Amino acid sequence: MLFATLLLPLAFAPPEAGGDLAAAQAIFDESCTLCHDSSDDLLNLEDVSALVGKRSSTGKPYVDPGNPNGSYIYMKMVGAEGIEGESMPMGDDPLPVDQLAVVQAWMASLPPAGDAAKDPAGPGDTGEGDTGEGDPGDVSEPRPPIDPPTPKRKPKEPFFGTHQINLLTTTTLGKKVIAYRIHHRLGRVGGVGDRTYLGLAGGATISMGIEYGVIDGLDLLLRWTSSRLDWELGAKYVPIRQEAGKPVSFGMYASFEALTDFPSNSANRLTGNFQVMLSRLWLERWSTQLTVNYSLLTNHSPTVLYDFGEGSGPEPVTDNRGTLNAGIASTIWLGKKKKHGIDLEYQLPIPVNAFYYRGGDVDPGGTKIGSWGLGWSARTGLHVFQVFVTNTRNIHTNLVAAGGDTANPFSPFGDFFFGFNITRKWKL
Structure with missing residues (x-):
């Protein structure tokens, strides 16, 4: 009985910090780092946490804390509007929805960039009583709603490469x-x-x-x-x-x-x-x-x-x-x-x-x-x-x-x- 009492708090303990990151990183390691490893000067997905807040060539952040739909990596993975080139993985089907959901959940769990710098009590709040729902002192911005992953499957080119054996094919490389x-x-x-x-x-x-x-x-x-x-x-x-x-x-x-x-x-x-x-x-x-x-x-x-x-x-x-x-x-x-x-x-x-x-x-x-x-x-x-x-x-x-x-x-x-x-x- 004493042993069960000691284990009970562990059963209901919150997940260990970084658990979402570890699961997301495992997905990137399996599906993305073959091309985007530490030798890639633009996009190294061997440490995806280092991309939080970093801007892509489009101006959008690779990982926008708390906002998967505004994170360029996630946009490329689901084939969202506004991306450059084709969706990722290149030339392949989108990742399974359950894997996309793990990446989405990790990005959504990150505190928005301004949250960490804010006073937990809120500006002007003495901690004595509720300021009320409409209190001007509450300047926190609501997070955008998180939609479930809905990857878009784009039509595929007829051939893998630009050549068959000797013949050229209708497949082209794409811009840049x-x-x-x-x-x-x-x-x-x-x-x-x-x-x-x-x-x-x-x-x-x-x-x-x-x-x-x-x-x-x-x-x-x-x-x-x-x-x-x-x-x-x-x-x-x-x-x-x-x-x-x-x-x-x-x-x-x-x-x-x-x-x-x-x-x-x-x-x-x-x-x-x-x-x-x-x-x-x-x-x-x-x-x-x-x-x-x-x-x-x-x-x-x-x-x-x-x-x-x-x-x-x-x-x-x-x-x-x-x-x-x-x-x-x-x-x-x-x-x-x-x-x-x-x-x-x-x-x-x-x-x-x-x-x-x-x-x-x-x-x-x-x-x-x-x-x-x-x-x-x-x-x-x-x-x-x-x-x-x-x-x-x-x-x-x-x-x-x-x-x-x-x-x-x-x-x-x-x-x-x-x-x-x-x-x-x-x-x-």
């Missing part, structure tokens, strides 16, 4: 977002028994580049590849976007390419591309895109020979044809949170002699079946990682347009390339 992207193609795998170690021993092709979101729906791209030492400068404009509430996404891409390899190695060294893209995300599980692309001067072989039928035999010429191709891209999203999926793309050069459609330079006169890629991608925070197999070693738009470098990947088996792509985004 910069991305660094690496494409890597290993050497040809080869047949069974070949000592190529799944292409690791073969010559690899890489591409490195940056993208910048000027405004929502407009990106600029600059990248370089080791294939023909090609530079590509492009612009993508997507005026109709499913993530902005439209039924589909529609956009255009145009680029200029300069092959800086020696003239003896590459012909048609200055060229360009233009493509249109139409995409849609179906039931938040299946992304599809149709693409039509025209690329100028796509035959970069320096040793093109042509027989004009004048009795002198084949003569060296420069092939000034371009390539018209049609492409498809598709992803099926897997898992409950749909953060990874199976990726497919295919580009078919129109096989008309008015266009160049013979693919890469492995066998310029051979039969080609277009360029294809099949892989798996995953998103974590601001990173997108992708692995795949493909029949083209090339990466940039003009070099891929004319078709793949290999024909049937099963005869002999291994006539393809392994590759991976990595993207990292930053919000400026």
